[in-house]
Amino acid sequence: MSRSLHDATRNSFPERAERLTRVESEAAVDVLVTAPLLDRRSWRRWWIGVAVATLLTLVFVGAIAMILGKGIGVLGNNTSIVWGYPIANYVWWIGIGNAGTLISSLLLLTHQRWRAAINRFAEAMTLMAVAIAGLFPILHMGRPEYFYWLAPYPNVMHLWPQWRSALVWDFWAILSYLLFSIVFWYTGLIPDLATLRDRTLGRAGQLFYGALSLGWRNSARHWYAYEKYYKAMAALAVPLVCSVHSIVGLDFAAGMMPGWQEPIFPPYFVVGAMFSGFAMVVVLAALVRWGLKLEALVTMNHFDAMAKLMVMGATIMGLSYAAEWFSGWYSGRHADHSLLAFEFVGHYAPMYWAMLFCNVMACQIFWFRWARRNMAVLIVVAILVNIGMWLERILIVWNTLAHAYLPSMWSLFAPTIWDWAVTLGSLGFFALMYLIFVRVFPAISMHEVKQLVHEEVAA
Amino acid sequence: MSSVKHRSGQDDATGGIAAMNRRQMLKLMSAGALVALPACTPRRKIVPYVDMPERLVPGEPQVYASALPLQGYARGVLVTAMDGRPIKISGNPRHPASLGATDLFGEAEILSLYDPDRARAPRGPSPIDTWDSFLAEWLPRLDGLAKRRGEGLALLSGRLTSPTALRQLEELRRKLPKLRWYAYEPAPEDGDPAVLGPSASALPRLEDADVVITLDADPLGPGPAQLIHARGFARRRVPGAGAPLRLYAAESAWSLTGAKADHRLAAHPRLLRRVARALAARLGAGTAQGDALPPEAARFVDAAVADIERAPGRALVLGGPALPAATRALCHRINRQLGAPVDHRQLAAAGDAPAGFGELLDDLRQRKVSDLVILEANPAYDAAPTAEFAGLLKGVPFSACLALAASETSSLCRWHLPASHPLEEWSDLRAVDGTASIVQPLIGPLYDTRNVHRLLAMLSGEDDGDSRALVRATWSASHGGADFEGWWRQALYLGVVPGTSPAEAGAESAAPPPDGADDVPGGLVAVIRPDPTVFDGRMANNAWLQECPKPISKEVWSNSVGLSPETARRHGLDDGDVVLLETVYGKIEGHVSVDKGAADEVAALTLGYGRQRAGAVGTGLGYNAYGLVAGPGESVVAVARLAKTGRHEKPIILQDSFSPESKQDSILPLMHLTERGKLREEPRKVDINRPSLLPPKDSTDPYQWGMVIDAAACIGCNACVVACQSENNVPVVGPEEAAAGRFMHWLRIDRYELDDNGKTRQGFEPVPCMQCEHAPCEPVCPVEASVHDSEGLNVQVYNRCVGTRFCQANCPYKVRRFNWFGYASGQEYANLGEDPMPARENPDVTVRARGVMEKCTYCVQRISRARRDAEKSDRPIADGEVVTACQSACPTRAITFGNLKDPNAAVSRLRRDPRHFAMLAELGTRPRTTYLAALVNPSPMLDEEEEP
Amino acid sequence: MxxxxxxxxxxxxxxxxxxxxxxxxxxxxxxxxxxxxxxxxxxxxxxxxTPVRKWMLAGGLLGGFGAYFTEWFSAVIDLPINAGGRPLHSWEVFYLFPFEFGVLMAGIVGAAALLATSGLPRLNxxxxxxxxxxxxxxxxxxxxxxxxxxxxxxxxxxxxxxxxxxxxxxxx
Missing domain, CATH: 3.30.70 (Alpha-Beta Plaits)
Incomplete structure (x- = not known):
């Protein structure tokens, strides 16, 4: 039944430019979205994905065990470059984690209706990315077992956290953002869980989704409160998400190192985070759409819109870099001049140029409509952007710490196998969580798409 | 007391060390019962702890004067013991070869004392050996030797200056007249036994000189006279103290003297010889007209001669071991001609002179030696030709080697006799100027060991039980009489025996050896010097020394083959290429380090590495250059072959970049002195207290600590680095970790190649924590592990630290050190975590755990102790009462510490000095550690010429 | 019913x-x-x-001011330490934690209010x-x-x- 309906929807509604979806009824939405959860057939791709992701997750777990067991020294950090991969990974993941909330809140507030098809899996991406991001600051600590000392609690040492430290802000930013995102995501999911409860045939599924949906009844009163709440949450989420990445930027900008102490950092980190997050959403959207056969709901129009956002992001990134160079030059400080020269021609210059290409140049192809609608181009560019953004983060750490004020302490970083293991492993862990997510929860916000479909059909 | 009885007191020599320690500790406590006369208590009386020995308070340090040998010469030290464990060595201000300072070797002796690799019992032919079984074999042989009047018995030692050892040897010789004594020092030395006679010393007084010209000599470099020379040099470099000293150095490879020189000439040894001859000719001391010199060398000589002629009687020309004996004799003749400030002394009677190592080789070759006893020497490692010696040693019927730990030589001997550490037994030593000191033990022997005196007693068949009695016997002979006890007590208290420095002997005018033009090989030569951190290799198993960066190259854990850029290019070599270097005597393989200070056609090699059996720390590092030369003490040898092996070995270097770029003025400014010792240029206006938005924090505390470091005085000798390591329980990370760019030294010495109007000058800058008042590290710490105390210290709360490392990331000076692993707490390098190593930790300083940041805190434990002492007597802490470990070690007194709130304190006066500056002052961190600018005193002749 | x-x-x-x-x-x-x-x-x-937004506002304000009070009390009254010469009451940076915490509290209180006013959870x-x-x-x-x-x-x-x-x- 699902197969025939799927085919029917695909064939009977040819794409129209002004339409975002290609389904004609609420029922069709349910069928399309819940099919992957309720229909156990044809999951080979999923199992292959799970196998690969599990392998990488084991690598991740192994690397973490090594770091916790033997000590943070297994990573490539040295006396001058005291930060390394975990910090870059943290900033990268939290950047990824920015886009989901932005899509679901900023686009909601600005009435970008196309977000409905992508916001759920983008939010899930946020959640998982932030959870992974939250692991890295703990992993990077010398004594990770005491990470909770950053929180104020009555303790025998009679000490409080140092509120002036960007790391305490960071601790609260990550924690708030993670908890807030969970709440936001879960409340958004409740009506869909109710739908699943009502569509599931097995007893176990009914119990599972029934419990998770908390007895949601789609009452008009509930919907009214829900919409008020949801919009208020969205209105809170936008400043929250901006503040989170601003604070990540302050982790560096509140310091006094050349290349870090720059007022542009907070906004530039927010844009960078959005940018990398959108790139990740493009990759995930392509995968989800292909894996869950949701071409009718996630259409090229969505990709077109996201590509436009990316070209905007790339341009702002380029401007931010230029602003960084300008303020470095304009500061008149030798250390900044020296650092700028080091960035462009020093040991990490190839990475720096690669970063500039990935983050600024690659997206410029999206000025062309054909590129915005070509899946291969979209995926390649999005992956390039993600690589470029990771390079940016590691270079922020490396360049400054490798080439700070005193030439006597200039140094270079030599990554170890554990640096790579914990970095690539985190991708595997993310993939595993994501694969489980798409198997258990509806990857697309059904009630919102239904509303969209209804409006589009009525129009 | 018989030796048997003594041994019964140490029945568990091979047993648990813990039991030993307790017993030793109690013994020491009994000794400590009478601090003024620590030796007067019978050593073996055990005092139950319920009767607390008077004046021994647990946790209160006790300080004793003693002396430590380097190349046989004493440096007077004060050793601090805590609850019976010696934990720190510092200089004895009353000792002429210490003047209150230490060198890195002296500081590091503490680690050697507790080295887990030390031999704990004799090793002989049978599976289990004791001193008794050694005696059982020796005494019958002694009978046989006595019948032959000692024929066939050979004793080999390093330089022996101990009056007691010499007395014992003399007595042994009387008993066995045909016994032969051979002595050698493995490393080339600045002193000139070949020229002046074996026991004559010529000690230059740098502080009385206006001009010093060194030709390969390295008075500021490591050695038994370093502390004297460094102090003399520093005294003459302070502006305002009259005409400043001007230092010319011509050398083939970097030395500390060369690094501090106002004019340095990188010269092939052949050119050095010609420079010496040219100087002699110009100064009227040479017989021949000087050779024609290349233009650079000619200008160097012109300027030096001009300065010398302006300073008659206040000029010194010092020749080093790279010069042939004839040329060194020429240098002495120049000094005599100039009436140079040199103290000539005759240290021992000429009759005592031992034979040299070459003679031992001859005797071994002719199988004249039946019994060879080696006293703390290691010829199988450090006396060329090492391979031949090893073979000959195997042919000796009876051989015994007294050594602290198993060595290349001891493993070839029939008997390895474990030696006591100088801190464990009584002895006496003479300094380079002849002053004798009593070597006082701070602890009973940790193991069943003997020192030289007890072994010599044993060898002569006497009671070996008491080194103290042996030493006292020596001195009671000359200082006998009724009040010997009083005299003895006084000598122990002072750390020097007054009046033992021989009177000036006046320069001998021994006929100079023939001067042949071919004395110095041409072409590519290897110039071999003692290593600046492991010296001659005797202390190669000392991890502090191994991890101490070489002053110039900053390399650790190995030595390298230094080649000038031009020479490296010509041979197609680059940094890290492993080369095969071959001479007619031997060959080595080592990695190249391109060295801008090396002369062309010179391979600059250092000794002390390539140990095959040094222990867990020192074995297998670097190459052994001893095998390349004709015999001990040789410095220059022609290189027959220098070939690339194709292998690559990245040298471990703790400082990657040496140029301050255009930041020189804010990192390490360089100023010029005038002829009258004034500053030539207007000092840079430094405003440490830059305007700030932060509210002023006026502490009401009476003490605000600060430190001023004089970069002009610092000679980069590393004594402070190791002193800090010793005082603050700073762990060693090991070569693998160091290769990853990690190190733990709380105090590092940055070296910069300073730009002086287009000319490069070396600048040393010790960098401890700056203790910034607006510390960038403090507000970024999320858990308040990095906080400011009321006395201005930037303190680190180790047990609060969670290891985010933001503090170090945000520190502009990068002075914080992170425990990437448990370097001191469970993940120690090699055997450094094994017993009895933990016994050397300073109990006043926390041993840091893994994952914790640590840093310099101005030796806060010393401040705290001084405060307690002052509070007990209800008085303020006096200026100079708190001395940091680095300050105490510094031979040039470059480091001054004190209370900034006291305007009359030395540190406050220095902060008003025109040379005063703060590193990176423009950042507004308001550092408490500040500096005085580096100084040069260039000759106007050379200065003008070099300006374009 | x-x-x-x-x-x-x-x-x-x-x-x-x-x-x-x-x-x-x-x-x-x-x-x-x-x-x-x-x-x-x-x-x-x-x-x-629906009173949900009022609850959110209340939760957010309480969280924010509570957080600021915690900062001020701990840094000025309970544990006044010198950190890099910064003033004890470093208001310039003390707003960050309250902001984050306030938003978090608004979200959590809002979700709780949404459920409570809707009579949820109620499984049957x-x-x-x-x-x-x-x-x-x-x-x-x-x-x-x-x-x-x-x-x-x-x-x-x-x-x-x-x-x-x-x-x-x-x-x-």
């Missing part, structure tokens, strides 16, 4: 018309159950009131027993009208005439 008539409509427009007609008939539309929010529905039912409900009620989460727009004492069949007929797919009885 109110006895209601449940009428299922195929699309929201039909539901809205039915609501108007029900009210014109003098009956009381109690509630409606729709797969997605329908504009104007809550207003038409007279249920357009009599409506779930009505056959076909599950369509309300999928494609059915269900109106619940208080069953009148008299002439319930008139209402039923009216609803069926207003495009209702079916009309059933239930309790709410």
């Amino acid at each position: 109110t006895r209601v008539l449940l009428a299922c409509f195929p699309h929201p427009e039909a539901l809205m018309i039915a609501v108007r007609r029900v009210k014109e008939e003098g009956a009381v539309p109690v509630d409606a159950f729709t797969p997605h929010p329908v504009d104007g529905l809550a207003e038409a039912l007279g249920a357009a009131r 409900h009599p409506l779930f027993d009505v056959q076909g009620f599950e369509r309300s989460s999928q494609d059915g727009f269900i109106l619940a009208v208080e069953q009148p004492e008299r002439h319930p069949e008139r209402l039923r007929d009216m609803l069926l005439a207003s495009e209702a797919l079916w009309v059933r009885e239930g309790k709410t």
Whole structure:
């Protein structure tokens, strides 16, 4: 039944430019979205994905065990470059984690209706990315077992956290953002869980989704409160998400190192985070759409819109870099001049140029409509952007710490196998969580798409 | 007391060390019962702890004067013991070869004392050996030797200056007249036994000189006279103290003297010889007209001669071991001609002179030696030709080697006799100027060991039980009489025996050896010097020394083959290429380090590495250059072959970049002195207290600590680095970790190649924590592990630290050190975590755990102790009462510490000095550690010429 | 417990018309159950009131000011330490934690208020027993009208005439 309906929807509604979806009824939405959860057939791709992701997750777990067991020294950090991969990974993941909330809140507030098809899996991406991001600051600590000392609690040492430290802000930013995102995501999911409860045939599924949906009844009163709440949450989420990445930027900008102490950092980190997050959403959207056969709901129009956002992001990134160079030059400080020269021609210059290409140049192809609608181009560019953004983060750490004020302490970083293991492993862990997510929860916000479909059909 | 009885007191020599320690500790406590006369208590009386020995308070340090040998010469030290464990060595201000300072070797002796690799019992032919079984074999042989009047018995030692050892040897010789004594020092030395006679010393007084010209000599470099020379040099470099000293150095490879020189000439040894001859000719001391010199060398000589002629009687020309004996004799003749400030002394009677190592080789070759006893020497490692010696040693019927730990030589001997550490037994030593000191033990022997005196007693068949009695016997002979006890007590208290420095002997005018033009090989030569951190290799198993960066190259854990850029290019070599270097005597393989200070056609090699059996720390590092030369003490040898092996070995270097770029003025400014010792240029206006938005924090505390470091005085000798390591329980990370760019030294010495109007000058800058008042590290710490105390210290709360490392990331000076692993707490390098190593930790300083940041805190434990002492007597802490470990070690007194709130304190006066500056002052961190600018005193002749 | 008539409509427009007609008939539309929010529905039912945002504001303010107070108390009163010469009351950076914490508290309190004011969680409900009620989460727009004492069949007929797919009885 699902197969025939799927085919029917695909064939009977040819794409129209002004339409975002290609389904004609609420029922069709349910069928399309819940099919992957309720229909156990044809999951080979999923199992292959799970196998690969599990392998990488084991690598991740192994690397973490090594770091916790033997000590943070297994990573490539040295006396001058005291930060390394975990910090870059943290900033990268939290950047990824920015886009989901932005899509679901900023686009909601600005009435970008196309977000409905992508916001759920983008939010899930946020959640998982932030959870992974939250692991890295703990992993990077010398004594990770005491990470909770950053929180104020009555303790025998009679000490409080140092509120002036960007790391305490960071601790609260990550924690708030993670908890807030969970709440936001879960409340958004409740009506869909109710739908699943009502569509599931097995007893176990009914119990599972029934419990998770908390007895949601789609009452008009509930919907009214829900919409008020949801919009208020969205209105809170936008400043929250901006503040989170601003604070990540302050982790560096509140310091006094050349290349870090720059007022542009907070906004530039927010844009960078959005940018990398959108790139990740493009990759995930392509995968989800292909894996869950949701071409009718996630259409090229969505990709077109996201590509436009990316070209905007790339341009702002380029401007931010230029602003960084300008303020470095304009500061008149030798250390900044020296650092700028080091960035462009020093040991990490190839990475720096690669970063500039990935983050600024690659997206410029999206000025062309054909590129915005070509899946291969979209995926390649999005992956390039993600690589470029990771390079940016590691270079922020490396360049400054490798080439700070005193030439006597200039140094270079030599990554170890554990640096790579914990970095690539985190991708595997993310993939595993994501694969489980798409198997258990509806990857697309059904009630919102239904509303969209209804409006589009009525129009 | 018989030796048997003594041994019964140490029945568990091979047993648990813990039991030993307790017993030793109690013994020491009994000794400590009478601090003024620590030796007067019978050593073996055990005092139950319920009767607390008077004046021994647990946790209160006790300080004793003693002396430590380097190349046989004493440096007077004060050793601090805590609850019976010696934990720190510092200089004895009353000792002429210490003047209150230490060198890195002296500081590091503490680690050697507790080295887990030390031999704990004799090793002989049978599976289990004791001193008794050694005696059982020796005494019958002694009978046989006595019948032959000692024929066939050979004793080999390093330089022996101990009056007691010499007395014992003399007595042994009387008993066995045909016994032969051979002595050698493995490393080339600045002193000139070949020229002046074996026991004559010529000690230059740098502080009385206006001009010093060194030709390969390295008075500021490591050695038994370093502390004297460094102090003399520093005294003459302070502006305002009259005409400043001007230092010319011509050398083939970097030395500390060369690094501090106002004019340095990188010269092939052949050119050095010609420079010496040219100087002699110009100064009227040479017989021949000087050779024609290349233009650079000619200008160097012109300027030096001009300065010398302006300073008659206040000029010194010092020749080093790279010069042939004839040329060194020429240098002495120049000094005599100039009436140079040199103290000539005759240290021992000429009759005592031992034979040299070459003679031992001859005797071994002719199988004249039946019994060879080696006293703390290691010829199988450090006396060329090492391979031949090893073979000959195997042919000796009876051989015994007294050594602290198993060595290349001891493993070839029939008997390895474990030696006591100088801190464990009584002895006496003479300094380079002849002053004798009593070597006082701070602890009973940790193991069943003997020192030289007890072994010599044993060898002569006497009671070996008491080194103290042996030493006292020596001195009671000359200082006998009724009040010997009083005299003895006084000598122990002072750390020097007054009046033992021989009177000036006046320069001998021994006929100079023939001067042949071919004395110095041409072409590519290897110039071999003692290593600046492991010296001659005797202390190669000392991890502090191994991890101490070489002053110039900053390399650790190995030595390298230094080649000038031009020479490296010509041979197609680059940094890290492993080369095969071959001479007619031997060959080595080592990695190249391109060295801008090396002369062309010179391979600059250092000794002390390539140990095959040094222990867990020192074995297998670097190459052994001893095998390349004709015999001990040789410095220059022609290189027959220098070939690339194709292998690559990245040298471990703790400082990657040496140029301050255009930041020189804010990192390490360089100023010029005038002829009258004034500053030539207007000092840079430094405003440490830059305007700030932060509210002023006026502490009401009476003490605000600060430190001023004089970069002009610092000679980069590393004594402070190791002193800090010793005082603050700073762990060693090991070569693998160091290769990853990690190190733990709380105090590092940055070296910069300073730009002086287009000319490069070396600048040393010790960098401890700056203790910034607006510390960038403090507000970024999320858990308040990095906080400011009321006395201005930037303190680190180790047990609060969670290891985010933001503090170090945000520190502009990068002075914080992170425990990437448990370097001191469970993940120690090699055997450094094994017993009895933990016994050397300073109990006043926390041993840091893994994952914790640590840093310099101005030796806060010393401040705290001084405060307690002052509070007990209800008085303020006096200026100079708190001395940091680095300050105490510094031979040039470059480091001054004190209370900034006291305007009359030395540190406050220095902060008003025109040379005063703060590193990176423009950042507004308001550092408490500040500096005085580096100084040069260039000759106007050379200065003008070099300006374009 | 109110006895209601449940009428299922195929699309929201039909539901809205039915609501108007029900009210014109003098009956009381109690509630409606729709797969997605329908504009104007809550207003038409007279249920357009919720205190959720007030709770969020209160939670956010309390969280924010509480956090600031914690900072001020700990840094100025309880543990005044010198950190890099910064003033004890470093208000310039003390707003960051309260902001984050305030937003978090607003979100959590809001979610709690949403559930509490909606009477959730409540895992079972009599409506779930009505056959076909599950369509309300999928494609059915269900109106619940208080069953009148008299002439319930008139209402039923009216609803069926207003495009209702079916009309059933239930309790709410």
